Amino acid sequence: MPDEVRVLAATGMLGTGFSEASLDLAMARAPHVIGCDAGSTDPGPFYLGSGQAQASRAATTRDLRLMLRAGRAAGIPVLVGSAGTAGGDPHLAFTRDLVEQIACEEGLHFRLALIHAELDRAFLKERLRQRRIHPLNPAPAFGEATVDRATRFVGQMGAEPFMHALEGGADVVVAGRSSDTSIYAAYPLLRGCAPGPVWHAAKILECGAASVAQRLYPDALLAWLHDTDFVVEPPNPAMRCTPNSVVAHTLYENADPFRLHEPAGMLDTRAAEYVAISDRAVRVTGSRFVAANRYTVRIEGAEYVGHRYAVIAGVRDPVVLRQHDRFLAGLRETIDHKVRASLGLEIDRDYRLVFRVYGKNGTMGALEPENSIAGHEVGVVLEVIARTAEEARAAITVAWHTGLHHPVPEWEGLISNWAFPYSPPELDGGPVYRFCVNHVVELDDPLEAFRIEYVDVGQPALATV
């Protein structure tokens, strides 16, 4: 292996930004590769289901442009994983479009590898029949019916497809859904670095500057990988890594702070030692990677549930607030009756009616231990989820109008109980999706499910072969 491999994480999430000055300072430390994660399941199932990206074109372009410029100027690879939030084919196409546009505007020429991560239905059904799909805990039921029903599936690729693309001469890799760490592990593994330090460094790099003592804003992080250790340091002089900040980061978003499962095995940080080598840099030793006896990738899938309309309503009348549970129970019955009469839709069969009561249990729902209204007002979010946008809008219009004038025994005459901040009161929440799988699938080969496409970007047409 080489004496040292230097890996730069531009930021924790493509499109959330980083300081341009930090990138310049990082480039002065001569990294061998620039990586960036562009996705997550954190913002929920909508992005995987709809094919849309969370970050805007403008914000993604800004970050990508700086990374591509820096990478091409230094002649080092730029790797982007989990493109477009969810890493499906539309997300890959979105990111490819931006890369090509930037290349054109900046006069850049390079070989782009696009790694597809969508899993096709036939493949999943075959693996189901072979009993080579295994549930994680907890997992919804997952069978051939789910495979048919879902809108889209992706697999979280490991480091191998990135490594293969680099070996195939890619200067820039844009990958679909990837394990966050694979983006950063690929290059050092290809150079022969020891897997323990590689995967542990990758785990810390994947959130960018999140492992510093006080992250002021999303920013870059550098790692220096050696045979038996690695060092992390933020290039931004206003931030610093301390042993405590680096260890504490292993808590974040992980169910288990000591063991991290990757397609090829498990990172074990139980014996890791963290030592400050300056007031801003930390050396980590003792990281172990235990190879798995079977190669598995995590499946993510989203199924369409319906179309949502929502209404926000304020309630300030103490008479209504004192009987609010009863008020909503009676209202539900009246809405059920009126929607059936005027639209022919059956509650809980054709549509769902949801009340979220902020000021009572809107945040925690059934888990809320303080299940009462203590304040002087509540915010009600009324939702209808129906099969189509048309049906949802029809039902919510009946619902909010019914709620507005729903009677209480204390007041005589027509009353208006709901304060709507908007006209129209209803907001189009768009299509609603649900994560429908939490399983891993066995692969015969780490590349098996991940097709790689090469594109010569910015080359004059005559020069392409």
Next chain:
Amino acid sequence: MPKLWELAKLVRAKNAGPFVLTFDIVFGDAATYEQVKRSGVITRELFARVYHVDRDDVLFFEHDRVLAFKASIPRPVSSGDLDDGDVFGGQQHGPLVDLEIPLADPTQT
């Protein structure tokens, strides 16, 4: 009796993937962490009780290196599903913040 937020430097919740919630309670000094540990309040059973899950479904860690308790539980519904009210899982630690922690008075021992 001090409350948890007065003793900890961080109490937080967050998704660990769309199907798991994870909680971190981190302390700034070893003495406080050890006292809270000895109080026996922060346990696997606490999370099972507050979040209505089976004790066996709670992953629980005492992370002495970072002076932290960590617990992970299955989400009642997956992130963004119809009955979910917290897509990122970031506000589910609320009931832990004001927990009363009986500390042994070191001057009395």
